[in-house]
Structures are given as structure tokens and as C-alpha cells.
Amino acid sequence: MTKDHGPQVKDDETYEALRKDGASKQKAARIANARANDEMSPSKKGGTSPPYEEWTRDELYDRAKEIDIDGRSDMTKDELIAALRDS
Known part of the structure; x- marks a missing residue:
């Protein structure tokens, strides 16, 4: 059950x-x-959003903040992309 x-x-x-x-x-x-x-x-x-590679680092950071990814402030653009894809 x-x-x-x-x-x-x-x-x-x-x-x-x-x-x-x-x-x-x-x-x-x-x-x-x-x-x-x-x-x-x-x-x-x-979806209608462009791929993360076309986003700015600030846009990626804001999205990471929305979904509460830990350590986002120290991440590079590539690290933010990886973290967002893994979430």
C-alpha cells in the first residue's frame, strides 16, 4: 500500500x-x-527558455537562488549550469 x-x-x-x-x-x-x-x-x-549556456551568470545565480542551491554565490557560470541541471 x-x-x-x-x-x-x-x-x-x-x-x-x-x-x-x-x-x-x-x-x-x-x-x-x-x-x-x-x-x-x-x-x-x-520548453521556451534558451539553454543555460545563453544565460548570464547573474540570471543563472537568480535561478539557483529560486531553487535554493547551496554554495551558489561561490560558483562560476559553468558550475551554476551543472548545479541547475543536477537539481
Whole structure:
């Protein structure tokens, strides 16, 4: 039986499957909640944003701040790109 992870996780089954596959709690919750929302398509590839390589370091830093990446203030542009892709 699937455990209830509370109101912050909208699709407990997907969340647990992602955690078993090694996804972080944050990433598993983000994907599970997107799948539970009919207006989102997390399996659909592509977006409207340009690739990170075209962003400025300040833009990358601001995005890293939004998702609370530790150590972002000391990171170079390439390190910020890697950290954002790993999150």
C-alpha cells in the first residue's frame, strides 16, 4: 500500500517510484505534483527558455537562488549550469 506523504505530495505512487529510482525528495515531489496536475505535462520535452549556456551568470545565480542551491554565490557560470541541471 502506498504511504500518504501529506498534502505537499499530490501523487504518492509516483513519488515513491521516483524515490526508489534514486530521485531526491525535492525532485520526486516536483515530478509527482506535476503529473497530478492536468494542466502540466512533465513527460513532454522542451520548453521556451534558451539553454543555460545563453544565460548570464547573474540570471543563472537568480535561478539557483529560486531553487535554493547551496554554495551558489561561490560558483562560476559553468558550475551554476551543472548545479541547475543536477537539481
